Amino acid sequence: xxxxxxxxxxxxxxxxxxxxxxxxxxxxxxxxxxxxxxxxxxxxxxxxxxxxxxxxxxxxxxxxxxxxxxxxxxxxxxxxxxxxxxxxxxxxxxxxxxxxxxxxxxxxxxxxxxxxxxxxxxxxxxxxxxxxxxxxxxxxxxxxxxxxxxxxxxxxxxxxxxxxxxxxxxxxxxxxxxxxxxxxxxxxxxxxxxxxxxxxxxxxxxxxxxxxxxxxxxxxxxxxxxxxxxxxxxxxxxxxxxxxxxxxxxxxxxxxxxxxxxxxxxxxxxxxxxxxxxxxxxxxxxxxxxxxxxxxxxxxxxxxxxxxxxxxxxxxxxxxxxxxxxxxxxxxxxxxxxxxxxxxxxxxxxxxxxxxxxxxxxxxxxxxxxxxxxxxxxxxxxxxxxxxxxxxxxxxxxxxxxxxxxxxxxxxxxxxxxxxxxxxxxxxxxxxxxxxxxxxxxxxxxxxxxxxxxxxxxxxxxxx
Ligand code: MN
Ligand code: MN
Numbered sequence: 369x370x371x372x373x374x375x376x377x378x379x380x381x382x383x384x385x386x387x388x389x390x391x392x393x394x395x396x397x398x399x400x401x402x403x404x405x406x407x408x409x410x411x412x413x414x415x416x417x418x419x420x421x422x423x424x425x426x427x428x429x430x431x432x433x434x435x436x437x438x439x440x441x442x443x444x445x446x447x448x449x450x451x452x453x454x455x456x457x458x459x460x461x462x463x464x465x466x467x468x469x470x471x472x473x474x475x476x477x478x479x480x481x482x483x484x485x486x487x488x489x490x491x492x493x494x495x496x497x498x499x500x501x502x503x504x505x506x507x508x509x510x511x512x513x514x515x516x517x518x519x520x521x522x523x524x525x526x527x528x529x530x531x532x533x534x535x536x537x538x539x540x541x542x543x544x545x546x547x548x549x550x551x552x553x554x555x556x557x558x559x560x561x562x563x564x565x566x567x568x569x570x571x572x573x574x575x576x577x578x579x580x581x582x583x584x585x586x587x588x589x590x591x592x593x594x595x596x597x598x599x600x601x602x603x604x605x606x607x608x609x610x611x612x613x614x615x616x617x618x619x620x621x622x623x624x625x626x627x628x629x630x631x632x633x634x635x636x637x638x639x640x641x642x643x644x645x646x647x648x649x650x651x652x653x654x655x656x657x658x659x660x661x662x663x664x665x666x667x668x669x670x671x672x673x674x675x676x677x678x679x680x681x682x683x684x685x686x687x688x689x690x691x692x693x694x695x696x697x698x699x700x701x702x703x704x705x706x707x708x709x710x711x712x713x714x715x716x717x718x719x720x721x722x723x724x725x726x727x728x729x730x731x732x733x734x735x736x737x738x739x740x741x742x743x744x745x746x747x748x749x750x751x752x753x754x755x756x757x758x759x760x761x762x763x764x765x766x767x768x769x770x771x772x773x774x775x776x777x778x779x780x781x782x783x784x785x786x787x788x789x790x791x792x793x794x795x796x797x798x799x800x801x802x803x804x805x806x807x808x809x810x811x812x813x814x815x816x817x818x819x820x821x822x823x824x825x826x827x828x829x830x831x832x
Contacts (some may be wrong), residue, residue, distance in 0.1 A: 407778030473662030477501030501663030517608030713803030742782020
């Protein structure tokens with residue numbers, strides 16, 4: 369009796385793998401293979417945007433600047449300073465009825481080089497770094513790191529570098545103290561065990577020619593000069609990032625999970641990008657945002673707080689020939705958005721930080737966060753019940769398993785995404801992404817089931 373009633377009334381939240389047949393399992397695994405291959409070539413925001421642009425070009429998308437006028441079915445994009453990108457497919461519906469936006473970010477926590485990175489200390493050469501985003505510093509020592517980035521010379525010449533990804537490349541690392549001499553260090557609080565200023569990358573140890581001061585530094589500069597034609601000052605106009613040299617791999621005997629760097633938020637960026645490439649025609653104009661600088665507060669002209677996105681939508685309105693005063697505001701007010709960013713996956717080892725009835729679990733499908741924020745929802749964009757119901761309906765109609773969660777127990781911590789930025793413009797927004805273990809660590813873990821579920825969700829949302 370009560371079993372029947374439970375079946376009818378309870379929100380079941382079952383393990384998604386239980387309802388996956390062999391064919392679907394193959395689809396899930398194949399999709400993840402593509403995702404992992406993409407991740408291996410897109411570890412930084414610039415690399416992601418470069419790959420995304422290539423994918424868009426191959427799928428008939430064109431730079432909006434190539435269009436004088438737009439019509440339903442047109443596929444466009446705008447690349448903002450090689451670090452963020454907006455894509456759109458023009459819908460058949462009057463654009464005044466609003467956009468369907470999916471927005472993720474393609475930057476991930478990492479170590480950036482300081483403007484004057486290279487120095488020598490006791491005949492060892494180092495790069496000085498300044499970490500980017502919320503990292504646990506101790507996790508970034510004694511792992512293989514690769515160097516990715518762009519150096520721009522005063523004549524405008526750009527040099528892209530990527531060292532440490534190829535099997536034959538050298539890698540780099542940040543050293544840590546041996547336990548034998550770490551007594552004092554080990555007494556420190558975990559967050560103070562490694563200081564930000566000590567995150568110095570070891571890059572060489574052979575002196576150039578004869579004895580003397582800074583000969584190892586000189587040797588490194590000479591190598592860089594021979595290889596890239598740069599001098600020390602050119603490093604001041606560069607953006608060079610250190611990321612883990614690990615490759616994305618399947619995790620577990622059952623290969624059910626993906627371990628990789630930068631899944632926050634490239635897992636949502638990739639799944640939404642692929643979903644957009646597969647759209648055939650849409651009712652509401654579909655917009656895909658791949659933003660930058662989310663991990664440090666979305667500021668600057670490649671971050672979501674900038675007006676670059678408004679500019680893009682205004683260009684769409686201009687080229688549709690419909691623009692008029694305040695139309696941009698109106699379009700946003702009638703828009704719907706999935707802020708596609710990762711969720712904290714429930715980790716049984718650290719269960720105490722989560723409320724298990726309100727946590728996102730690996731393998732249970734796409735995770736929706738009605739609100740984020742911290743301490744009394746402070747700073748949250750809280751999705752309206754009407755909109756949550758609309759999104760649930762889309763998911764249920766399309767037979768997509770989902771979970772509605774929040775980030776950790778009350779007052780334990782919190783987080784934020786780009787949701788509030790678009791919500792502040794008037795759109796209905798909910799956070800909606802893949803649960804991740806070890807978020808912001810050099811190696812993050814996701815479930816292949818959830819990755820595929822995200823892809824299906826984003827496609828269903830745009831096709832609605
Ligand atoms: Mn994120
Ligand atoms: Mn993050």
